[in-house]
Amino acid sequence: MTEEKPVVAFLGPKASYTHQATIDNFPSAAYDLSPQITIEDVFNAVQNSTAYRGVVPFENSTNGSVVFTLDLFADLNSKYPDILVCGEAYVKVKHCLLGNQGKFGGGPSTPAIIESPLSSGAVTPTILNPLPTKPSARPIGDLRGIKRLYSHPQAWGQCKSFLNTYLKGVERLDVSSTSRAAEIVAGDGSGESAAISSGIAARIHGLGILARGIEDRGDNETRFFVIGRATTAANGISEHPDTTINTATQNYKSLISFTVDHNNPGALAHSLSVFEKYGLNLTSINTRPSGTENWNYIFFVEIKGRRLEDGEGEGAVNQALGDLKDVCRGFRWLGSWENRLGRER
Amino acid sequence: MTEEKPVVAFLGPKASYTHQATIDNFPSAAYDLSPQITIEDVFNAVQNSTAYRGVVPFENSTNGSVVFTLDLFADLNSKYPDILVCGEAYVKVKHCLLGNQGKFGGGPSTPAIIESPLSSGAVTPTILNPLPTKPSARPIGDLRGIKRLYSHPQAWGQCKSFLNTYLKGVERLDVSSTSRAAEIVAGDGSGESAAISSGIAARIHGLGILARGIEDRGDNETRFFVIGRATTAANGISEHPDTTINTATQNYKSLISFTVDHNNPGALAHSLSVFEKYGLNLTSINTRPSGTENWNYIFFVEIKGRRLEDGEGEGAVNQALGDLKDVCRGFRWLGSWENRLGRER
Missing domain, CATH: 3.40.190.10 (Periplasmic binding protein-like II)
Structure with a gap:
């Protein structure tokens, strides 16, 4: 045991919204909060074990997904093989x-x-835009x-x-x-x-x-992911970094990325249908270029449910991933974590 | 008949990649090419009938979708009820x-x-990035x-x-x-x-x-959409602006947007499965915030196939849209056009 506090890397600088999300979840009394210049730096710090956890923005309720984060999870150059999502946080954005x-x-x-x-706040209605916001x-x-x-x-x-x-x-x-x-x-x-x-x-x-409060929507929120590094157990199998998983609640989400053979154009629909087969609700889909060939994509799906660890039995997520293996070209489980939607501070 | 050439609005300024896509498809001898400041201006010009066609970027093979264009197709304020995609163009990007x-x-x-x-081109390999690009x-x-x-x-x-x-x-x-x-x-x-x-x-x-040629991938390409305004026929039914549709070829794509009831979390998978049911290959999926409620999305799917006009019979796309109506909250057919992939200049 050491007296040093565990390091939590976050997308800085200080006073950023990510900093807010980090403070909310990792009190500075117990953690050493370390601002990073880029989202990639946060991934590097966690993969490299210089940080115990990382906090990165994932999506905004008005603006959509943060493509930089998606591209790091896509991990085209295999730089982040051990990164898993182990938590999420929602922060209200007040610009x-x-x-x-x-x-x-x-x-x-x-x-x-x-x-x-010039600053009356009046917005002139036009034929094209009869009800301007x-x-x-x-x-x-x-x-x-x-x-x-x-x-x-x-x-x-x-x-x-x-x-x-x-x-x-x-x-x-x-x-x-x-x-x-x-x-x-x-x-x-x-x-x-x-x-x-x-x-x-x-x-x-x-x-x-x-x-x-100049944002278009007063309920503007950003969702952050807490990332950790999978530990490799003695049997060589990767284990989820979150050892405090609460098995009592079923309210979990999981992130999975997969690619399909684009010469088999039914493959995307087939891949998505495996989640339906096991009653796993899709809560979001994202698409990014696969980086291998033009107009070929990597897909990210979020589903309700948790992948069970070895010894916990065969859950629906485990079964769906078993089926997914047969219909997609490749997939990666990117973590399961407790759903925090509606529990933001 | 007038001597004036039809106006084609495009995302300017002159010498932009969109200009290149426009010139490739609308020779300036036959068309009056009109640069616009924003993608929204192009949508306005077409909706307003000040332009016969518009050309806007839709996605890049390295960088992914152009979210500004997706948000205009999402049309949250119902400003573009008559905009349909009636063509596509691919342009190689050489930065x-x-x-x-x-x-x-x-x-x-x-x-x-x-x-x-400082400009040796050497990239130092590190433990974190042993094979830098x-x-x-x-x-x-x-x-x-x-x-x-x-x-x-x-x-x-x-x-x-x-x-x-x-x-x-x-x-x-x-x-x-x-x-x-x-x-x-x-x-x-x-x-x-x-x-x-x-x-x-x-x-x-x-x-x-x-x-x-400083782009990461030498095959970097951008895909553009040609948009037109649906004409309203005497019977009040919207008609596709492209009257030169080639019924001989089956090589068409269609764009459809839809929203689902997010309290019915199986709705997304059900909506996607209607395309599979009719053998319509999904070629892309995009997601954007729906603008109505946080963490509620509008989905865009592209499928292989063409919606048939009235009098042409009931094609697979028409049947899928009939089924989609029953499982999603709302949908919009955003046009069908001839597939140009692999036919770029």
Whole structure:
């Protein structure tokens, strides 16, 4: 036994939404939380055993799947043979528009609400768009001087309505995270830049909040996966890293990737039907290029259920995987974990 | 009859890959090719009948689906009720690294090959990555002065290996198209910026080519959809815009979107099985957030086959759609068109 706390690697920087998901599940009193620059770095840290667990974003309720994460699970270069999903976490996303204004305009106090024809919030109905979406948030700062916006690419799609109404035509610059966007804006003395980021990032980087809750959907959430490394038991068989599995609850999900022979075009439907055969509900499907041949895909399915470990008997997931083997070209079980949907903080 | 040529709207600007796909299918002698700023503008032009056809990117063989296009087909705000796919086109993507060097270094002649420890092309194997992907392209210009890279977000994912080898750590700025990236670099007198763009963009914007064919996979291709507006016949029934359908060939594909009741988790598998029942091969599946409720999706399937028009009888696609109606919450046929895979220019 050592006194060192187990390391949990997460997609940083500090104050990112992934950091929030990590703190919620791994209290810093008990874990050493280690921010990483890319999602790949998190996978490397876990595969390499420099981290006990990793936390990565998997999908957003408005914007869909995080393809970078899917591509790492696809593992085309066999760099992550031991990575398994062993948990999930949901975090509500509350985007804010952050700028230098709050700083210059009198410290932490909220700037006066500024109304201008450019920021009335009115959206003109047209024949093409008779019912334009009106943003739910209004600026609480003056946006007229903003010439550049920084954020993570996913954020643009989550704040379409606010951006189209109040910041149409303003240049958008993609950076690696919403927190990094806040950092860049904090370092820009011109006052012409703003960031879409979190409230916590405003506090950390000393920025003013020019608008709060600017996402199109107030219930915008991101789902994160906790990844761990499969341990190899004495018998050479990989074991799930989560030793605290609660066998009492049946509320589990599993992630499986598979490829099919694209010269046998019925193979995809056959592969999917094995889950139906064993009563395993498909909760999501994702597709990415297989990396081997053009227009050939790797599929990711999530199903309700848990693969039983050796000695636990033959569950429905085990049986389905047995059948899947015969109809697909190759598959990989990527972990089973307890369903946390509806249990977010 | 008018002398005016039919308008074909495409995702611009000029010299974009979509422009290439458009020229290949709609010769400018017969059509008025009209570049649009966004994919949404192309949908609007066709729905609004200001364009006879539209051309939009749908998926890339390395990077996967274009989610902006999928979201427009999802049509959550019912803005595009009459849009149907009536054709497809494949274009080989050959990315180049463009900079101001060629211009200053003696006009259109190729600059001398510059070797430096920073651009040796050697990729160090590590325990984590014992077989790193080596880029197939080598720089033909000096990349050491490059501090900023501009391109379309999809291009970063297509040129990972070259970028990681020769331009690691250089700031990446996303712009709306690879052609726009070239335009920005052409306007930057500092010489510190470079663009990932096409050879045709180098010519149009007067830039030098610093490296050719820098994409990870030499067979990188993008698939485009040609969209048209369904005409409403006298009987009130929508008709496919493509009146030149070749009934002799059976080589068609169809696109269908559907949603399922997510409280009935077997609904997805049931919906997919109707295609199998009628022997319709699924060639792709895509998923996007449904926009109605979190973790509820709209699915897009592509199948081999063509929906027959009224009077043509009941084909397999028509029968499958009849069955689909009973198992999904809602569906939409988004067009049938001739398969062009393997027939690209």
